[in-house]
Amino acid sequence: MVTPLIVSNIYSQSRDKTRRGGRRESERNEAEKSTEIRSSSEISSAIEELSVLVLVKPGDNHEAALIPTKPFLSLCYLVLQVLDKIGPTMTVLRQDVQQNIKRLEMVLESNSSLSSNLVEILKTETREGNAKKGASCSKAFVWLTRSLDFASALLLTLSRDSGINMEEAVQEAYNITLKPWHGWISSAAFRVALKLVPDSKSFIDLLKANDESYDTQTEKIKILVSLLAPFLEGIHCILKAYDLNNLKAA
Numbered sequence: 001m002v003t004p005l006i007v008s009n010i011y012s013q014s015r016d017k018t019r020r021g022g023r024r025e026s027e028r029n030e031a032e033k034s035t036e037i038r039s040s041s042e043i044s045s046a047i048e049e050l051s052v053l054v055l056v057k058p059g060d061n062h063e064a065a066l067i068p069t070k071p072f073l074s075l076c077y078l079v080l081q082v083l084d085k086i087g088p089t090m091t092v093l094r095q096d097v098q099q100n101i102k103r104l105e106m107v108l109e110s111n112s113s114l115s116s117n118l119v120e121i122l123k124t125e126t127r128e129g130n131a132k133k134g135a136s137c138s139k140a141f142v143w144l145t146r147s148l149d150f151a152s153a154l155l156l157t158l159s160r161d162s163g164i165n166m167e168e169a170v171q172e173a174y175n176i177t178l179k180p181w182h183g184w185i186s187s188a189a190f191r192v193a194l195k196l197v198p199d200s201k202s203f204i205d206l207l208k209a210n211d212e213s214y215d216t217q218t219e220k221i222k223i224l225v226s227l228l229a230p231f232l233e234g235i236h237c238i239l240k241a242y243d244l245n246n247l248k249a250a
Contacts, residue, residue, distance in 0.1 A: 041209035042081045043220045049075040050227045065238055067118040069108050076101050076144050079151045085206040088196045089170065092189055093178070097147045100140035107137050122242050131244060142247050145235050149177040152228040158200055159222045162214075166200040181248050 053071050080097050083090040108115045115121055115137075122138050125131040131138035153173035157164060171194060179187055198206070201214075208217045239245040 041207060041212060041217065041220070042078045043207055043217065043224050044209065046075055046078045047220065047224050047227060049078065050224070050231060053231060063119075063123070065119045065234075067235065067238075069104060069116050069118050069121075072118060072144075073101055073104055073108075076148065079147060082151055082207065083147075085203060086170065086197055089190070089194055092186065093147065093150070096143060100144045100147075103135060103140040104137055104144075119238060122238070122244070126242050131242065132247065138242070138244055139247060142239060142244050145232065145239065146178055146181060148228065148232055150174065152225060152232060153177050155221050156225045156229075158204065159218065159225055162200055162204060162218055164200055166197045166203055167194055169200065170194060170197050183249050186249060 049071050053068060053075070076097060080094060080101070083094045083097065104115075104118075104121075107121065114124070118141055122131065122141065125136050125138045130136050150173050153176055154169055157169045157172060174190060179190075182190075197203075204214060204217055204221070207221075208214070212220075236245060
């Protein structure tokens with residue numbers, strides 16, 4: 001006869017195995033995801049992420065706009081990997097991006113139903129008067145958008161002239177996207193590190209998947225930029241509607 005204790009032990013062992021199996025499966029999924037990103041390149045993966053993000057067009061009702069939080073953060077995560085390839089110049093920016101991603105991830109994990117749409121987060125924090133205060137999610141969203149602006153501007157320049165001086169390309173992208181909002185300390189740190197960027201061809205080579213040609217990767221960069229531009233334009237319309245477009249670094 002099977003006693004309640006034996007049943008309990010069997011259940012506990014089964015539950016432990018399930019948990020261990022779940023952890024192993026999760027680890028495998030993460031490993032497979034990393035491998036998939038490496039094999040398809042960050043640019044290809046970013047194109048895929050943009051395909052599932054809702055495009056917010058200028059003039060649309062910002063109150064009814066939808067920007068899914070999880071896909072947006074996945075896109076920002078891919079930008080992190082692009083910044084890594086630029087080198088030490090992007091260390092400070094990379095850290096900011098990572099911190100802002102984590103801030104929004106924590107909110108999403110704590111209340112996924114209410115935080116699944118970034119526009120709802122902006123509405124809630126604006127209504128409560130917290131959007132511009134402290135380490136708000138709204139401010140995290142603003143700076144992540146600006147990091148995407150920087151990546152988009154840099155890739156646009158490279159797509160137009162892949163032989164351009166990389167230092168000049170990075171400086172130009174920084175000047176038009178991030179410098180207006182940075183304090184003098186951040187700007188000075190950026191100037192010092194700028195000498196460490198790779199040349200443009202080496203940078204594009206680093207972005208390629210193993211089986212991609214240089215020309216194929218350049219074409220994909222053009223596709224990504226063509227998708228990013230209207231998407232970011234829509235986001236800036238929303239930020240302006242909530243009076244968040246002119247936030248500067250503290």
